[in-house]
Amino acid sequence: MFTTSRLVAIALCAALNFSIGNIVYLVKLPVYLDSVGTILCALLLFPDLVAAIVCAFAAGLIGVILTGLVLNPFLPWFTLTVLAIALVSALLTARANGTFRARPLPTGAFVAKVVTFGIVTGIVSAVTAAPVVAYLFGGVTGSGSALVVAYFVKSGNLLWDATLRSGLIIEPLDKTLQVLLAALLYHATPQEFITMLRPSVQPSAT
Amino acid sequence: MTPNGAIVFGLLVITGATIARDLPGLAVVLAVAVVFALGSGKRVVAALGWSAAIVLPLAAFMTLVWVGIVGRAPAEIASGIEGSRANAAAYVAVIALRLFVIAFVIQAIFLRFRGSTPFQFVRQVSAPAVAKKLIVLTLSLIETILHAVDRARIALIAAGLITRRPSWSNLRNGWLLVQTVWLTVVTIAIGRARDKWPIENTLSLIDGALTDAAPRRLTVIDGAWSLLALAGAGIAWSMR
Amino acid sequence: MARELLTGPNFSGRSTGLTARLRAATPASAFFVGPYAEAALSGLSSTVADEIEIYRARPQPVRPAFSAIDFTAYAARKPPTLSGGEQVLLALHCFSLSHCRAIGIDTALEQLDPANRDDALAYLSQADTRGFDVTLIDNRLEQQDGWTQTAMTGSADVACDPVAATAGLAPCAAPVIAIERLSFGYPKGRTIFQAVDLALEPGRAHRLAGANGAGKTTLFKLLAGVLAPSDGAIRLDGAPYAPWRGGNRVFALATQNPDHQWCGATLEEDVARRRAALARHGIVAPTPDAIARLATLLGAPSLDAHLYELPLAARKRLSWLWPFSGTLPWIMLDEPTVGQDRATRDALASAVTRLCALGYGVVFITHDEEFARLVDHRPLRLEHGSITA
Numbered sequence: 001m002f003t004t005s006r007l008v009a010i011a012l013c014a015a016l017n018f019s020i021g022n023i024v025y026l027v028k029l030p031v032y033l034d035s036v037g038t039i040l041c042a043l044l045l046f047p048d049l050v051a052a053i054v055c056a057f058a059a060g061l062i063g064v065i066l067t068g069l070v071l072n073p074f075l076p077w078f079t080l081t082v083l084a085i086a087l088v089s090a091l092l093t094a095r096a097n098g099t100f101r102a103r104p105l106p107t108g109a110f111v112a113k114v115v116t117f118g119i120v121t122g123i124v125s126a127v128t129a130a131p132v133v134a135y136l137f138g139g140v141t142g143s144g145s146a147l148v149v150a151y152f153v154k155s156g157n158l159l160w161d162a163t164l165r166s167g168l169i170i171e172p173l174d175k176t177l178q179v180l181l182a183a184l185l186y187h188a189t190p191q192e193f194i195t196m197l198r199p200s201v202q203p204s205a206t
Numbered sequence: 207m208t209p210n211g212a213i214v215f216g217l218l219v220i221t222g223a224t225i226a227r228d229l230p231g232l233a234v235v236l237a238v239a240v241v242f243a244l245g246s247g248k249r250v251v252a253a254l255g256w257s258a259a260i261v262l263p264l265a266a267f268m269t270l271v272w273v274g275i276v277g278r279a280p281a282e283i284a285s286g287i288e289g290s291r292a293n294a295a296a297y298v299a300v301i302a303l304r305l306f307v308i309a310f311v312i313q314a315i316f317l318r319f320r321g322s323t324p325f326q327f328v329r330q331v332s333a334p335a336v337a338k339k340l341i342v343l344t345l346s347l348i349e350t351i352l353h354a355v356d357r358a359r360i361a362l363i364a365a366g367l368i369t370r371r372p373s374w375s376n377l378r379n380g381w382l383l384v385q386t387v388w389l390t391v392v393t394i395a396i397g398r399a400r401d402k403w404p405i406e407n408t409l410s411l412i413d414g415a416l417t418d419a420a421p422r423r424l425t426v427i428d429g430a431w432s433l434l435a436l437a438g439a440g441i442a443w444s445m446r
Numbered sequence: 447m448a449r450e451l452l453t454g455p456n457f458s459g460r461s462t463g464l465t466a467r468l469r470a471a472t473p474a475s476a477f478f479v480g481p482y483a484e485a486a487l488s489g490l491s492s493t494v495a496d497e498i499e500i501y502r503a504r505p506q507p508v509r510p511a512f513s514a515i516d517f518t519a520y521a522a523r524k525p526p527t528l529s530g531g532e533q534v535l536l537a538l539h540c541f542s543l544s545h546c547r548a549i550g551i552d553t554a555l556e557q558l559d560p561a562n563r564d565d566a567l568a569y570l571s572q573a574d575t576r577g578f579d580v581t582l583i584d585n586r587l588e589q590q591d592g593w594t595q596t597a598m599t600g601s602a603d604v605a606c607d608p609v610a611a612t613a614g615l616a617p618c619a620a621p622v623i624a625i626e627r628l629s630f631g632y633p634k635g636r637t638i639f640q641a642v643d644l645a646l647e648p649g650r651a652h653r654l655a656g657a658n659g660a661g662k663t664t665l666f667k668l669l670a671g672v673l674a675p676s677d678g679a680i681r682l683d684g685a686p687y688a689p690w691r692g693g694n695r696v697f698a699l700a701t702q703n704p705d706h707q708w709c710g711a712t713l714e715e716d717v718a719r720r721r722a723a724l725a726r727h728g729i730v731a732p733t734p735d736a737i738a739r740l741a742t743l744l745g746a747p748s749l750d751a752h753l754y755e756l757p758l759a760a761r762k763r764l765s766w767l768w769p770f771s772g773t774l775p776w777i778m779l780d781e782p783t784v785g786q787d788r789a790t791r792d793a794l795a796s797a798v799t800r801l802c803a804l805g806y807g808v809v810f811i812t813h814d815e816e817f818a819r820l821v822d823h824r825p826l827r828l829e830h831g832s833i834t835a
Binding site: 370 | 468473495496499521524525526527546670671674694706707708709719720727753754768
Binding site for chain 2: 011139
């Protein structure tokens with residue numbers, strides 16, 4: 001399972017997960033993109049499903065552990081969410097690898113698949129994260145979620161419901177952005193690297 | 207104390223913080239963590255400060271939601287009673303203190319081993335060899351990425367595609383910085399995996415550096431700290 | 447024990463020949479130092495101490511150590527934060543501590559300043575007595591006493607003509623750059639510039655020299671608007687110029703590692719984005735066709751070639767594209783000749799000379815003394831926070 005090239009892919013994607021927060025901070029963007037590496041790892045290892053799931057999860061797990069030690073100590077609590085994102089990415093998102101890799105990029109198909117898989121990833125992420133957010137954070141993880149949760153709770157929803165509803169609004173947007181970034185990075189990745197990871201798959205003729 | 211012992215201690219403290227339901231229980235767990243951190247000397251102040259910086263913004267948002275807007279605690283909502291802002295504040299305090307304990311114990315462990323190099327730390331951790339290699343490889347690539355970020359940022363600012371300050375250009379083109387960094391680091395990784403590593407058999411070479419000559423899973427001191435953490439968790443549980 | 451120098455132009459098969467020799471050695475007894483800084487080190491350590499630990503022979507070293515720098519003082523430093531030259535010296539230090547009995551160095555010595563380069567060559571020249579084989583590629587060495595010279599004769603027919611690339615440029619009235627009492631220091635770090643006064647004249651090349659870590663790249667960053675000075679000002683023909691606020695409108699930059707400057711995965715994407723960014727600043731760039739012709743002259747196979755899939759030497763040449771396009775009046779070149787053969791280096795020197803004759807201003811950083819001799823330049827020395835001519 002853990003060939004040299006797959007170790008490199010896992011480590012690269014874990015490092016990307018960790019580092020990308022620094023990048024968005026430097027360019028002052030109001031987002032935090034912490035699963036781009038996980039999704040990208042699944043794309044890189046597809047069509048070997050087992051390898052894609054295992055390596056994507058490993059990348060996500062190492063990323064949250066290291067981020068938890070240095071930047072955000074609460075991130076390791078979302079390990080189940082990391083696993084869920086790895087599964088969705090390997091089983092669903094990675095099936096669009098042909099579209100993401102095509103040159104020229106088919107814009108319509110590309111956008112449709114990014115949005116579709118981003119929403120699915122967001123829903124799965126929201127569902128798996130809701131219990132952690134509700135119990136550990138009182139439903140609130142930041143400024144955006146604070147107001148949304150407040151609205152739902154004030155409307156009579158229980159904490160878990162409000163957290164889930166808040167997540168279902170915010171997570172699809174966030175994860176669509178992350179799927180978009182992962183797809184763009186996958187599109188740009190040199191063929192030599194992809195061939196290194198999947199020696200049995202020939203490069204496409206596009 | 208060994209890294210294995212510190213990891214066990216940390217997990218026990220975090221478990222205690224998770225199962226504690228009220229402020230006195232959390233205070234007991236926090237006290238265990240503080241005693242541990244005091245063993246690091248003056249770094250306990252750094253750990254406290256860092257943890258407070260992480261938790262205070264979250265506490266502020268929670269206060270806004272539960273005390274300012276909702277005006278009652280979740281349990282009161284679930285029971286259908288009118289509730290009070292005081293109870294909401296107590297709820298926020300419990301959540302915030304729990305988060306603080308978790309952040310604090312992780313930071314205290316991190317600072318305790320700050321003098322060790324990553325190899326020294328990973329060498330002593332009881333983990334499969336492939337996991338150790340992955341961790342050191344990831345740490346190395348993080349440094350490579352952060353350096354590449356700095357260099358790529360210089361060039362993209364010089365080219366006028368992104369700016370030093372927040373701007374619409376950054377919103378439009380910030381992803382280019384990510385792409386440039388990714389491609390740079392992938393190219394470096396390809397070069398190493400194609401040439402340097404096979405020629406030198408480097409991945410086998412680090413087995414020697416990552417293997418502890420005298421492996422110790424847990425020491426007596428590790429056991430003592432773990433018992434203390436277990437006691438704290440037990441007290442927190444009994445206070446529920 | 448063999449000392450072998452592989453010679454030949456770029457793309458003649460030197461790198462392939464070098465790695466083939468190392469692969470033929472006993473497994474795990476060879477050491478490879480690749481053609482750019484990041485390829486010198488293992489990629490498995492996040493501190494200098496750990497890097498040394500990977501290679502250190504146990505129970506004891508088999509030969510005297512090569513220690514151009516005292517690396518114990520660098521123990522906690524992160525390898526990527528070292529300069530390119532320091533990374534190469536660290537790699538050589540690790541090799542000297544290892545069990546390895548063969549080392550191959552692919553143009554990496556070109557990143558060393560003259561003193562360290564001489565030390566490294568002296569150490570490698572003692573391979574016979576120190577018990578190892580060495581295979582070296584170095585564009586700045588013609589021959590070395592006691593070394594076997596092997597001429598590589600393969601040809602990938604990748605033409606590069608920097609002189610022709612500048613042939614169609616019109617004269618340029620580049621502005622005078624006046625740096626007035628410029629001060630800068632990194633937060634919690636040392637002062638890099640202390641009230642520096644400097645005039646950069648158009649129509650001239652200026653060579654910026656200084657020790658590693660002196661602040662040469664920092665000056666490039668200030669001029670390109672990446673950093674803001676703590677005090678002082680920059681003027682263009684007397685008018686205030688603050689690129690850290692208004693963006694860079696003057697300097698075309700070619701970075702030391704070409705991979706750090708691309709604005710796209712393909713040359714086509716890079717060109718399109720740069721043209722759009724320049725247009726937003728009201729700067730007219732050459733047409734896409736003109737850029738394409740220029741890229742061809744610099745060796746680009748096609749505009750839709752994936753930049754990162756090109757050989758490193760080819761990417762380095764393409765990093766000169768925008769500096770030679772005539773779009774911006776001043777040009778900054780950071781170690782432009784690393785990895786380039788003599789013919790290309792000489793052509794680059796002619797191209798830089800031509801740019802100056804047309805009125806462009808050039809500032810370059812280089813350890814390549816031969817290149818510096820070929821370009822009529824004004825030497826500038828950065829030392830202890832000041833720049834002296």
